[in-house]
Amino acid sequence: MNTKKIILGLFTATLAFTSCTDDEGVNFQPVVSDYVTPLGAYENGILVVNQGTWNQGDASVSFVSDDLATKNNGIFSFHNNSAPLGDVGQSIAFYNDLAYIVVNNSQKIEVVNKNTFEGVATIDTGLSNPRYMTFANGKGYVTNWGDASNNADDFIAVIDLSNNTLASTIPVDEGPEQIIALNNKLYVTHKGGWSQNNIVSSIDTTNNSVSTIVVGDVPDEIVLDSSNNLWILCEGNPSYAATETAGKLIKINTTDNTIATTINFAAATDHPKIMTYESGSLYYYINEAIYKMDEADTTLPTTAIISQALTEGDMAIKTGKLYGTRADYITGDSELIVYNLSDNSLIDTIELNTGAYHIYFN
Amino acid sequence: MNRKFITFILMLFAYTVLYAQQDSIVTLETVTLSDIRLKKVADKSIVIKLSDSLLQNHNGSFTELIRQHTSIYLKENGLGMVSSASFRGTNASQTAVIWNGININSQTTGQTDFNNFGLDNFNQITVKSGGGSSFYGSGAIGGSVHLQHQMDFKKKQIFSLGSAIGSYDNYIQSGNATISNEKSYFNGFIKHQSADNDYPFLDTDLDNDNGQIENFSMGFNTAHKIGKRDIIKAYYSYFTNHRNLSRTLSVPTKSRLEDKNRRFMLAWNRKVTKATYNVRVANLGEEFKYYENRFKKHLFSGSEVSSIIASTDVDYQFSNRLSIKAAADVGLIEGEGHKIGENIRRSIAGIISLTHSPFKKFNYTLTGRKEATNTYKVPFVGSVDVSYKVFEWYTVGVNGSKNFRTPTYNDLYWEGLGNPYLLPETSYQADFNHFFNYKKNSLQLAAFYIDTKDMIKWAPGDSSDWVPGNIAHVKNYGIEANLKTTFKYKKHQVYFSGTYAYVKAIDLETDKQLIYVPLHKANGTISYNLKRLNVFYENVFTDDVFTNANNTKGITKNAITNIGVSYNLNLDNNNFKISGKVNNIFNKKYENVISRPMPNTNFLISINYKYN
Numbered sequence: 001m002n003t004k005k006i007i008l009g010l011f012t013a014t015l016a017f018t019s020c021t022d023d024e025g026v027n028f029q030p031v032v033s034d035y036v037t038p039l040g041a042y043e044n045g046i047l048v049v050n051q052g053t054w055n056q057g058d059a060s061v062s063f064v065s066d067d068l069a070t071k072n073n074g075i076f077s078f079h080n081n082s083a084p085l086g087d088v089g090q091s092i093a094f095y096n097d098l099a100y101i102v103v104n105n106s107q108k109i110e111v112v113n114k115n116t117f118e119g120v121a122t123i124d125t126g127l128s129n130p131r132y133m134t135f136a137n138g139k140g141y142v143t144n145w146g147d148a149s150n151n152a153d154d155f156i157a158v159i160d161l162s163n164n165t166l167a168s169t170i171p172v173d174e175g176p177e178q179i180i181a182l183n184n185k186l187y188v189t190h191k192g193g194w195s196q197n198n199i200v201s202s203i204d205t206t207n208n209s210v211s212t213i214v215v216g217d218v219p220d221e222i223v224l225d226s227s228n229n230l231w232i233l234c235e236g237n238p239s240y241a242a243t244e245t246a247g248k249l250i251k252i253n254t255t256d257n258t259i260a261t262t263i264n265f266a267a268a269t270d271h272p273k274i275m276t277y278e279s280g281s282l283y284y285y286i287n288e289a290i291y292k293m294d295e296a297d298t299t300l301p302t303t304a305i306i307s308q309a310l311t312e313g314d315m316a317i318k319t320g321k322l323y324g325t326r327a328d329y330i331t332g333d334s335e336l337i338v339y340n341l342s343d344n345s346l347i348d349t350i351e352l353n354t355g356a357y358h359i360y361f362n
Numbered sequence: 363m364n365r366k367f368i369t370f371i372l373m374l375f376a377y378t379v380l381y382a383q384q385d386s387i388v389t390l391e392t393v394t395l396s397d398i399r400l401k402k403v404a405d406k407s408i409v410i411k412l413s414d415s416l417l418q419n420h421n422g423s424f425t426e427l428i429r430q431h432t433s434i435y436l437k438e439n440g441l442g443m444v445s446s447a448s449f450r451g452t453n454a455s456q457t458a459v460i461w462n463g464i465n466i467n468s469q470t471t472g473q474t475d476f477n478n479f480g481l482d483n484f485n486q487i488t489v490k491s492g493g494g495s496s497f498y499g500s501g502a503i504g505g506s507v508h509l510q511h512q513m514d515f516k517k518k519q520i521f522s523l524g525s526a527i528g529s530y531d532n533y534i535q536s537g538n539a540t541i542s543n544e545k546s547y548f549n550g551f552i553k554h555q556s557a558d559n560d561y562p563f564l565d566t567d568l569d570n571d572n573g574q575i576e577n578f579s580m581g582f583n584t585a586h587k588i589g590k591r592d593i594i595k596a597y598y599s600y601f602t603n604h605r606n607l608s609r610t611l612s613v614p615t616k617s618r619l620e621d622k623n624r625r626f627m628l629a630w631n632r633k634v635t636k637a638t639y640n641v642r643v644a645n646l647g648e649e650f651k652y653y654e655n656r657f658k659k660h661l662f663s664g665s666e667v668s669s670i671i672a673s674t675d676v677d678y679q680f681s682n683r684l685s686i687k688a689a690a691d692v693g694l695i696e697g698e699g700h701k702i703g704e705n706i707r708r709s710i711a712g713i714i715s716l717t718h719s720p721f722k723k724f725n726y727t728l729t730g731r732k733e734a735t736n737t738y739k740v741p742f743v744g745s746v747d748v749s750y751k752v753f754e755w756y757t758v759g760v761n762g763s764k765n766f767r768t769p770t771y772n773d774l775y776w777e778g779l780g781n782p783y784l785l786p787e788t789s790y791q792a793d794f795n796h797f798f799n800y801k802k803n804s805l806q807l808a809a810f811y812i813d814t815k816d817m818i819k820w821a822p823g824d825s826s827d828w829v830p831g832n833i834a835h836v837k838n839y840g841i842e843a844n845l846k847t848t849f850k851y852k853k854h855q856v857y858f859s860g861t862y863a864y865v866k867a868i869d870l871e872t873d874k875q876l877i878y879v880p881l882h883k884a885n886g887t888i889s890y891n892l893k894r895l896n897v898f899y900e901n902v903f904t905d906d907v908f909t910n911a912n913n914t915k916g917i918t919k920n921a922i923t924n925i926g927v928s929y930n931l932n933l934d935n936n937n938f939k940i941s942g943k944v945n946n947i948f949n950k951k952y953e954n955v956i957s958r959p960m961p962n963t964n965f966l967i968s969i970n971y972k973y974n
Contacts, residue, residue, distance in 0.1 A: 241778065331912045
């Protein structure tokens with residue numbers, strides 16, 4: 001047999017072994033706005049902050065119009081010379097015409113015009129793992145976890161809004177998370193940062209004095225109802241904590257900062273994650289379903305109104321529509337899910353940039 | 363399939379036919395091999411050997427060396443930072459790193475940080491493609507990297523001192539001594555490197571402001587002959603590595619990682635007429651401390667693992683055509699750390715291997731291994747390695763093997779999330795190899811297929827917390843080609859070496875390419891020698907890689923070029939060598955891990971003095 005034939009035969013076998021499939025080029029998803037031309041006018045619609053993937057620097061903000069017909073992904077980059085927003089888009093807070101975008105892992109806040117998304121300022125000194133922001137007494141207040149390894153360096157950063165710089169800090173207990181303002185008072189849930197905590201701090205902004213209220217384990221979401229009561233959703237300690245505990249829904253009377261109502265979830269493995277409030281009703285999310293409860297009720301509803309996974313996401317309600325986000329950080333799947341609350345039916349699912357998270361109405 | 367790719371293969375093929383004539387295959391055996399199992403299958407597998415001279419002249423990192431000279435893809439978190447390997451599209455814990463015959467992948471992470479090594483530790487690197495669990499245990503799935511210090515009993519005395527200065531305040535000092543005679547061998551080494559490493563991130567206002575590195579290594583390798591039959595050997599290495607961890611493009615950081623590794627091994631060889639005995643006892647220690655904020659040194663997390671590994675090999679040569687190896691490995695691993703608690707693992711493994719050559723030019727090795735541990739069941743693994751020398755210049759080889767990777771301390775014991783019921787990953791694989799050799803030219807071609815089941819993956823569990831499970835099923839296949847050639851004309855000598863890999867690594871659940879696996883990777887080195895002068899040009903091409911499982915995001919392909927020159931000066935027994943290297947000469951902006959830029963053009967000037 002001919003030498004060349006043998007080798008050629010072996011080669012053919014080698015190539016066949018590596019069965020040839022498609023070999024098309026790579027099209028990386030654009031970070032800057034896709035699908036349609038960005039509007040530059042974002043008054044009437046929904047803003048979603050997309051966390052992006054940890055350490056990949058791909059946080060972004062998406063806009064979806066109220067009629068759901070128009071979508072713009074990556075509007076921050078588009079209106080700011082393609083500058084990336086940063087790493088882990090955490091939350092947005094609004095004050096007058098400005099939107100304050102808290103970028104957790106980049107240790108900064110990007111201040112933009114909320115309608116044009118053109119940059120106004122960057123606050124990047126004095127923050128340490130910033131989480132959420134609110135406004136009171138003419139100042140900005142930002143919760144900060146500090147270092148993960150340090151349980152004694154957590155604080156509220158006070159921002160001077162005239163020049164967008166750090167004015168002072170208020171030390172608080174471990175893991176301050178969501179923050180809400182009522183008159184000249186601030187309420188902060190202490191989720192616990194990288195561990196678990198179980199308190200709500202109340203801060204008097206006139207003298208920066210801090211008092212604490214013990215609630216359930218891992219308090220996260222905080223809303224005000226129609227009578228200015230605070231509702232706190234405590235997730236309960238997770239399975240990897242020393243002792244796993246059930247979630248709790250707690251109502252705090254803000255006139256004297258006492259607990260008015262405590263509603264316990266049944267099983268230690270019940271960890272409610274998301275809560276929102278609209279027209280006298282609380283909506284919360286647990287075990288891949290959304291439940292609705294009247295603010296006057298003292299027991300939890302037994303049946304869900306919507307069965308929907310919102311893994312790693314958030315929800316919000318406006319004009320009879322419930323909006324939820326869902327994100328998978330491994331695959332990059334990320335979407336805004338819209339339900340009609342009159343019949344709890346799914347209206348639309350809109351694809352967003354990686355890590356869709358908090359939803360805001362502009 | 364891509365047309366260009368076929369052309370490339372055909373060109374390689376044409377080249378081979380052109381040069382393929384009669385020559386013999388180089389054998390690599392010496393009595394002083396420390397990795398005694400390697401020779402059993404090395405002649406039937408795709409193997410790249412990096413020589414002593416290449417190592418001696420290399421003042422860069424282990425990562426750079428492996429990236430430049432093999433088809434392994436390395437994910438480096440910025441220059442000098444944590445660096446993990448992907449061999450044939452497998453993940454970082456599926457490449458085994460073997461130090462003088464002992465598997466040294468980290469017990470906590472299952473992988474080896476290719477920037478956490480002192481290079482003076484060994485004088486030969488052998489990179490073997492394909493499965494090797496039968497001999498080396500856990501993690502030898504994509505392939506294995508064998509680090510050896512080869513010793514011989516020739517009379518010599520070599521003392522060398524080196525110093526190098528590079529961009530961004532990179533300073534390296536080293537010393538090395540080797541003294542040997544007919545009965546004894548001793549080698550000692552010491553090396554220190556410190557670098558500010560604050561290179562600018564191209565096209566931004568940022569620089570690598572938290573990338574400082576300082577490392578120190580020392581150790582010895584020694585052997586003594588006792589009588590005519592026995593050799594006692596000892597190996598010791600100590601390495602500390604203090605690194606501030608680089609920021610990303612959008613995440614500032616103050617973090618720091620301090621690693622400490624020590625390795626000690628005693629070995630005894632005895633050779634009688636037909637039998638060889640080899641006993642080794644090693645003590646390995648790995649320790650790390652991670653500081654989230656390096657200005658607060660009292661706050662850190664870390665772990666400490668100490669292992670005692672012993673093994674015995676008995677080789678018996680029945681005839682020229684038949685030999686048998688029986689071996690046992692015993693391991694005692696004690697780990698303690700933040701989030702992983704305190705745990706002890708014990709293991710014992712038995713290995714039987716038979717090499718038979720039923721007729722001339724044809725030989726095969728059958729190997730089987732069974733391991734028992736106190737934590738999980740390890741499957742029976744085995745391999746078949748066959749080689750047939752079709753012509754003097756052409757050998758064909760086939761390997762088939764079953765391999766495994768055990769869960770790591772993190773997978774098993776991570777506080778609240780670790781899963782003590784995890785099974786080891788198992789993989790079946792096949793290689794089809796071609797070896798062409800003609801004088802100093804060689805071409806190796808391999809087609810490979812790997813099917814890995816029960817792959818350990820961290821994913822959201824029942825309570826949406828991330829937990830590890832035996833959930834993934836991955837198929838890898840592709841081609842590898844390694845070419846080496848030398849041209850000589852009078853005093854001019856040109857040397858070329860290159861590798862190319864085409865790798866598909868498909869998650870069967872999604873049918874997508876795994877993250878951080880380039881479809882094509884190629885590298886080449888051309889070196890020109892004229893008397894005392896050497897000039898070289900090297901290039902690494904890495905294709906696009908995906909960074910998410912949907913394959914919608916990734917890092918764009920890049921080709922990085924380095925050049926270098928060196929000059930030797932000899933005065934009696936004294937040798938001076940001056941060399942200079944320019945890395946990334948075209949000042950390309952590139953990343954190996956997303957959002958973590960690699961350096962722009964940078965320089966390194968070295969002076970070496972050698973007395974022999």
